[in-house]
Amino acid sequence: MIEQKHTIIEIAVTDLLKTVEEYHTKGNRLVQIGCTPLGDCYEINYTFTTAWEFESLRITVHDGDEIPSISGIYWGAFIYENEIHDLFGLTVTGMNVDFQGHLIETRVPTPFKNPPTVTKVPKGGDA
Amino acid sequence: MGNQIVVPFGPQHPVLPEPIHLDLVMEDERVVEAVPTIGYVHRGLEKLVEKRDFKDYVLIAERICGICSFTHSVTYCNAIEHIMGIEVPPRAQFIRTIWMEYSRMHSHLLWLGLAADAMGFENLFMNAWRLREEILDDMEATTGGRVIQGSSKVGGIRLDIPDEKLGEMVDHLKKIRPLLEESNRIFTHDQTVRHRMRGLGVLSEKDAWDLGAVGPVARGSGCDMDVRSSGYSAYGELGFKPVVFTHGDCLDRCLVRSEEVLASVDLVERAVAKMPDGPIEEKVKGNPNGEYFAFSEQPRGECMHYVRANGKKNIVRHRVRTPTFTNIPPLVKMLEGIEMADVPVVVLTIDPCIGCAER
Numbered sequence: 001m002i003e004q005k006h007t008i009i010e011i012a013v014t015d016l017l018k019t020v021e022e023y024h025t026k027g028n029r030l031v032q033i034g035c036t037p038l039g040d041c042y043e044i045n046y047t048f049t050t051a052w053e054f055e056s057l058r059i060t061v062h063d064g065d066e067i068p069s070i071s072g073i074y075w076g077a078f079i080y081e082n083e084i085h086d087l088f089g090l091t092v093t094g095m096n097v098d099f100q101g102h103l104i105e106t107r108v109p110t111p112f113k114n115p116p117t118v119t120k121v122p123k124g125g126d127a
Numbered sequence: 128m129g130n131q132i133v134v135p136f137g138p139q140h141p142v143l144p145e146p147i148h149l150d151l152v153m154e155d156e157r158v159v160e161a162v163p164t165i166g167y168v169h170r171g172l173e174k175l176v177e178k179r180d181f182k183d184y185v186l187i188a189e190r191i192c193g194i195c196s197f198t199h200s201v202t203y204c205n206a207i208e209h210i211m212g213i214e215v216p217p218r219a220q221f222i223r224t225i226w227m228e229y230s231r232m233h234s235h236l237l238w239l240g241l242a243a244d245a246m247g248f249e250n251l252f253m254n255a256w257r258l259r260e261e262i263l264d265d266m267e268a269t270t271g272g273r274v275i276q277g278s279s280k281v282g283g284i285r286l287d288i289p290d291e292k293l294g295e296m297v298d299h300l301k302k303i304r305p306l307l308e309e310s311n312r313i314f315t316h317d318q319t320v321r322h323r324m325r326g327l328g329v330l331s332e333k334d335a336w337d338l339g340a341v342g343p344v345a346r347g348s349g350c351d352m353d354v355r356s357s358g359y360s361a362y363g364e365l366g367f368k369p370v371v372f373t374h375g376d377c378l379d380r381c382l383v384r385s386e387e388v389l390a391s392v393d394l395v396e397r398a399v400a401k402m403p404d405g406p407i408e409e410k411v412k413g414n415p416n417g418e419y420f421a422f423s424e425q426p427r428g429e430c431m432h433y434v435r436a437n438g439k440k441n442i443v444r445h446r447v448r449t450p451t452f453t454n455i456p457p458l459v460k461m462l463e464g465i466e467m468a469d470v471p472v473v474v475l476t477i478d479p480c481i482g483c484a485e486r
Contacts, residue, residue, distance in 0.1 A: 004357055004359075004420075004422060006419075006420055027336075029336055029337075029339060030339050031339070031429075031431065031448070031453075032431055032448040032453070034433055034446040034448065035446075036433075036435055036443070036444040036446070037444070038443070045433070047420065047431075052354070052356065052357040054420065054422075056420070074337070074339070075337065075338060075456060076337075076338040076339045076453070076455075076456030076457070078456070079452060079453075079455050079456055086166075097162065099164065102164065102166070103164065103165060103166055104165065104166040104169050104485065105166050105169075106169055106171070111171065111174055112174070
């Protein structure tokens with residue numbers, strides 16, 4: 001089984017840009033940005049690596065919080081930040097490419113924030 | 128500066144293999160800027176994990192993509208197995224590795240055929256796809272599926288491959304190896320291929336790293352970056368070495384893939400030679416509780432499955448970061464400054480799988 005070293009470091013949102021800048025200066029690659037909804041809050045992981053040892057910066061935010069974009073430091077981060085905005089409805093400020101909610105247009109807007117209601121079609125009913 | 132116009136390109140276009148939309152800002156025939164848009168095939172598979180038992184979800188994870196399907200299921204299983212502390216038996220790890228390399232071979236041969244077709248090289252296209260069929264035949268013979276295998280499960284694999292059949296597979300690969308080498312020689316030396324691809328869509332090593340490029344896109348730009356180097360599944364015992372080229376252009380991204388097909392043949396042969404005996408699965412008891420980021424090297428590059436579980440049969444969060452998703456910013460860089468007629472070839476060289484990217 002793959003056993004890669006992966007360290008998770010929890011930081012405050014206010015420290016995000018400063019810490020990401022340090023990772024960039026040290027030559028880290030941005031691996032991904034991913035969001036996890038947990039009850040009334042959201043965890044966002046910013047994963048970096050230089051080789052096969054990974055480090056994730058973790059911030060916790062709530063609805064209405066503003067998250068500063070790291071696309072000024074890692075240019076390609078816009079794709080992850082737009083995804084987070086479109087699926088979770090979180091506000092990311094200062095993105096270098098802002099799709100204004102049109103990167104991923106789901107039938108139910110922000111499905112991870114507003115879970116879609118699933119209704120079963122009764123037997124013999126029209127699908 | 129000349130007049131600028133915006134040419135909408137895709138999502139449905141005869142020369143695009145996947146539904147990606149590009150707003151191409153043009154000055155005459157030259158692309159000044161490309162703004163990508165995805166979102167046309169979003170399926171909500173990550174959301175579905177909240178409704179499915181974590182064991183059954185392997186089959187859904189496998190359906191994220193029709194080409195990297197087996198590797199998706201193994202990566203998801205790796206995440207769950209790590210959270211639950213399950214030791215997968217060595218034989219299962221070796222057989223998983225063999226099937227992952229078969230997936231790489233058929234994916235790369237499919238792509239090489241598409242690349243040849245994009246260049247108008249029909250004969251090479253047919254030849255690559257004919258060889259791909261040979262690989263798919265062995266996939267079908269050992270798993271029952273040509274596209275979706277359904278052979279991986281949490282704790283191991285569903286089906287063993289008898290030693291006799293493993294020997295037949297190696298014999299088959301020995302027979303088609305000269306044909307693969309001949310195909311590689313054409314991609315490496317043919318003037319048509321070189322003329323169409325050399326110096327086109329250049330991505331420097333620094334840009335590849337800074338923009339997060341992965342897989343053959345990164346390795347074609349000189350980045351020695353392949354998750355298999357970390358030794359997951361059985362790779363640690365097979366003496367794996369990444370294939371790296373340095374020009375960073377379309378041709379080198381193509382050559383990485385054509386060389387990797389032969390490297391996969393070597394890996395399968397070594398895996399069969401070292402195949403251990405023993406069980407093919409470990410019993411799974413209870414539910415996962417914890418989190419893990421599992422990484423694998425799919426044919427298109429580094430893939431990540433993040434799983435967060437809370438001890439119940441449904442998982443809290445399943446996040447998949449696919450190679451295409453992370454290769455989109457590098458694609459934007461590659462498109463700057465090229466001519467309109469070259470856009471389809473450059474887009475093709477990241478081997479886009481938008482179905483993968485959107486889950």
